[in-house]
Amino acid sequence: MDRAVSLSQLLRRPLVGRDGQAVGRLSDVIVRLRGRDYPVVTGLVAQVGRREVFLPVEQVVGFEHEQIPLASEVVDLRPFDRREGEVLLRADVLGHRVVDVADVDLVRAHDLQLRRRDDGWTVEALDTQPHRPGLLGLFGTRPEPKWRDWKSFEPLIGHAHSARVRGPFGRLGRLKPADLADLLEDANRTESHEILATVHADPELEADVFEELEPDSQTRLLREKSDQQIAEVLARMHADDAADAINDLPQARRQPVLDALPAGQRAKVLTLMGFNPSSAGGLMALDILTAPPDATAAQVLGRVREARTLQPEALTSVHVVQDGNRLIGTATLVSLLQADPDARLDQIMVTEPVRVGPDTDIEDVALLMTDYNLLTVPVVDDQDHVLGVITVDDILETVIPEDWRRREPAPHPAHRTEPGAQAPAHDTDSGP
Template identity: 35%
Template sequence: MLYLSQVLGGPIFDSRGERIASVNDVLVRYGDDDHPPVIGLVARFRRRNFFIPQRNIADFGESGARMSSAKLNLTPFERREGEVLLGRDVLDKQLIDVDGKRVVRVNDVQLIEAGNEWRISGADISFQGFLRRLLPKGFYGYDKPVEVIDWADVGYLATDTATATVQLKSSSDKLSRLHPVEIAQLAESLSPIHRTEVVESLDNEIAADTLEEMSTEAQARILQEMDEERAADILEEMSPDDAVDVLEEMDDDKAQELFNLMEDEERADVAELMAFDNDTAGGLMTTEFVTVPRKLSVGETITRLREMAETPNMIYYLYIVEEEGSWKLCGLISLRSLILADPEKQIEEVMRTEFRFAHPSDPAEKVAQTISEYNLLALPVVDDEGDIAGIVTVDDAMEILLARDLTSRLPRLFG
């Protein structure tokens, strides 16, 4: 086992034992391996960097490297796609530790010999790793404790090179093991450009869920920096109300461009919400909800839910309408009550006919207060004709109430 700091700057000898160059960097190839292999050394001789492939290296360790051949190819080194320089691209960079759910700094890189090759085994994030690089070998105690992250748990490496895209492809599955809230929190610890790369590495659905956990300003900045087609795909996966918020945060030309790229159905949902002012129930609601006709049985309703190709992320209630294809709201039922009801009964027999609702023009704060006072998980928004136009969910209401509560406390906090 070696650390990168122990070999950088070390001598390189030819097969006869004569020093011919020094180790400028160690090159690895990213792919599907959890522990990427070392494919060679970048050697330096008289201000020239050239490449020595792993197959031409007989020995490699703290004392340097020894070649198995006396022949050298002094062609200037050029990085190829998928290649990462450990010294330049990894040392002192931030990475996401998926297992520890944290962003950490790489102070040294641990290498391990496996068969006839060397591989990255981990990232030393301890202060001892930093000292190992600074102090001469005789002054550093190798028995001091270190903290090394298994490279298999590296979900993202904040490198500043074009190879970031390559390594992200191999690590996006690791990031996807985390909850979108956790991914968002970790991404916000990184620089804006790396935050965008993290979101880009995720599939559209997880990327949308992650963006929804960020501020509207961060959402807009990330989507504006992405490829337009990909940004539009992610917008389609977002809740319509969240998509409206982020489009309104962008400059008009960019927002119109992304809006036009959205699929017809999702674009129609977003356009419907854009007609309402932000500080009204209409501007606060989402059009993602489930309706069922009142003449269905409980069992038929449950079967229909199971067979739906797409359902809202959070189904708090089912909204009962007069007939198939109608939007005329006549009742609602919670998911819990539906599951516990007799499957043979008609849905109209178990639904609630008395319930709170809002009008699209009602002030957003009034809607939030209603949700809070009546301990609701969602509130239907009903227009003048009695049709359900959307619902306001408890998370959106809490954002309003928490912001108001903080504002009311500011005079006492700073007065």
């Protein structure tokens, strides 16, 4: 029958040779990460005298006893030298925080469960419940661990070579940009560096994550990058978010970052930085979809289909323009879908649409969008030329409390034990 053991109870156990003589004590367990599969044990770090040495897992008979028997008492006494891809369970995981992917939270690994399988000893479960000894704890009995499947977590090992072995995303690839931003808000400096290093493998995702960060966290993380690295992130962000990010940088760094931006993005950002950040001009997005009044519904829908670089929120309405980008109407995406494909825009559009000037206060924009049930509102100059568009999600971010990300989250449902993660009580080595 398979046997499961707890890492915390294995540590410091004596290692004994075939003659029963103590060789040393277990200092750490070395594993190799295997992507979506459970990590497999490849060796031990043994404390022999005053030095730590390596023991291959093939030399270990088993972990089930109070003393860990070895197939041979011959030990290579060269000091242990960590190799690329090796993860140390005690040094890297035990007592450290890991990402709870299901709950999008950082939790601490208080214990690890190892189990013998056909392919060797593997790490299959984590205990994230803090050990708070009660009355029984005073007499030496540990609380029963609550094991959860290893595959529900992503370790933050803080070791670059090991992180590379995990691949570019690991289980963090399941999370949305807003989820990753929440993790970064709660992470310490070391943890945030590892999360960002993972996200950096997908530049578009990295830009999306920075857009979701609170301004203070965004600025803190950007300031740790070079000017060129900041520009690479901002080049992929929406121009309005990039302009806000540059405004929040220290004065001395703004111009070098602007100079490093691609010309197109730099022009958009400079345009937006010319407006008050608390006005419609400072909030608007510059990339919008416009069409002439004689375009058909089918033609406009084709342009919507091809507008892959625009914010989806900005595509809920098409702005009808003539005479040099002068706004004469708007047509919602729903009205276009419901219209005859050959119908012209000037037969479908709403004339005299609600619009605002670039100096309009954001609160007034929010009231207009609420009064008229609008998802977008165009921003125009004094001659009604379209300058940009404000979307409802941009307005929401400005009118809700600044500390909205730190709101008390709704309680998560109790975790169900993952299949195979909970070892039967009679089959777990509970230690002394």
